[in-house]
Amino acid sequence: MALSQALGATHLAVDLGTSCTRVNGPRGVRFRGASVLAVDTRTGKIMAVGDAAKRMAGRTPPAIETISPIRRGVITDFDAATRLLWHALGQQHRGRLRSWLPPRVVAGVPAQATEVQKSAVEEAFQFAGARSVRLVPKATLAAIGAGVPVWDATGTMVVDIGAGTTEVAAFAFGNMVAAESTTTAGDAFGAAISGYLQREHALALSAEAAEAVKITLSRALAAGRNTCLEVRGRDRVSDLPKSAMMSVGELLLVAAPEVKRIAATVISVVGHCPASVADDIIERGLVLTGGGALLGGLAEQLGRMVGMSVHLVDSPLLSVLEGAVRCVADSAPSGQQPLLAPM
Template identity: 40%
Template sequence: MFGGLFGRDVAIDLGTANTLVFVKGQGIVLSEPSVVAIDTKTDKVVAVGSAAKRMLGRTPGNIVAMRPLKDGVIADFEVTEKMLAYFIRKVQPQRLFFRSFVGPRVVVCVPSGVTGVELRAVKEATESAGARQAYTIEEPLAAAIGANLPVNEAQGSMVVDVGGGTSEVAVISLGGIVTKSSIRIAGDDIDDAISTYIQKEYKLAIGTQTAEQLKIELGSAFRLEEEESAEIRGRDLVTGLPKTVVITSEEIREAISVPVDAVLAAVRDTLDRTPPELASDIMDRGMILAGGGALLRHLDERLRRETGIPVHVADDALMCVAIGSGRSLEEINSYRSALSSA
């Protein structure tokens, strides 16, 4: 009878690079970059998501396009709140307007290494954005649920979730995380490493979007059967004029070796601290790669060679965390131990 009075329950994978929104009963309904453009004169939001991302590095003086999350946590509270409010509103039916009655229940994913202050900031921003009740779930746990791993059973499941701001490695058993590593080195650092390398080797300045494109087109964690190359344009740091250079996949692999090695070190560190019984489960069943970083070519092969453990890339690597957090909301009684509402 009162079903129509309440907002649709929502799960949000609030990522440094992208935000995905899962609506109960509908699945993932929105996937947009975590970027907000604000007019500094009026303090009004000009654009959110894809429209704002296109403005990065291209705005006039009075408009600032920014990413309000850094390293997986809130860097700008007010802007994050506006972005969350925009996304929550966008997925709610227009006829609902009794705000106090109808705020939806919202689950937000957080990195497993967040501090208490950072966790509180996420909850407060979610409640200020219109949630009736805010829960949080740790990203590796959400990724495991989304990848259909038996998280509530007495057997070890291992997840490596490489996002934009953080890389999370966790061993899960009986609905909780047994050992974990959370490092603030991930996809964004790979982009930065590419920009820095090109600046140093070619005296060429490129934007973040060009660096990301290079990572997608040429990036790999292990040598390719056929190396590739691409033409890139940027600003010559010596003359100040536009310039074009050709860069190869081998150079990109060398450029990103430090952040990739850091992710591998986090995996080894987690395995090192895993109880023997769970380690043998993982040896049998392998680990799951999730997050946007899982799409870096041959990262699975590199992990397999360095750890000797089978590695599987999740079917929906980019959406795994959002699907898992949505499922935890749909089957809230089964996953109550994974959700935190304090």
């Protein structure tokens, strides 16, 4: 047995997302929760982390601040991100024999992240107690986690729609051939719903309420129900409580401009691929993953706009994490390391 194993060193797979952070260790789930902290501004004490902190957003007294340190897949508040990762990695439980050595981490970052942004992620993990950090493009992890045959000679394309960014990447022979990202993603759909209700009904909604409307109507559409949902909020003119009806058809209408932007990114990436790889992608279609991919009707709309088939994976929320787990396990065939090399 290696010394690091004898002393309790662990390898952790991390999906550091705009809306949610997920960490898996040797024994399974280490942390699952919103990428949010609640902090007492007077003392600097952390009051809540993850989902508990998210539930406090907009409901706290002035002395308590909720912070979302990840935006569009990269760190925007270094100190808060470090404290979030400290809890996510379980470092507050160190001191036991099995955790004498700091963990090694595999984590994803946007394919087009700058060197400064990558350095910020790496340093945040190190300050949070990681022994070493291996950064891999999120689109690569999503492809591996979704079971896409990226090692094949035939070209494939993955569209990973997160909360803050959508990553579009083409692969062939175990290499990323072309990639682009757009900020049109899950949060943009919620903002579009909120904007639509404000324009059409003068109804003001919180971001959380708009997200709930999106999820409810998406589930109805997936179940084949042409449902109308009563949406309750605040009248922008009188500030009194107000309600309005929104249908599944309106959800598709509101989402269409955002899906069109994602489609434009897909077309751009195809255009940057070698001709043979582009032909493969057009023939095989797109693999759709990420939490934002669960928006009702999105796969069908995207397919019509790009003129290709779109295949939604079985567990789109977990593709990036599953890819990181496979990297930790060194499951890639020998001699095919370029795809999984650190960034």
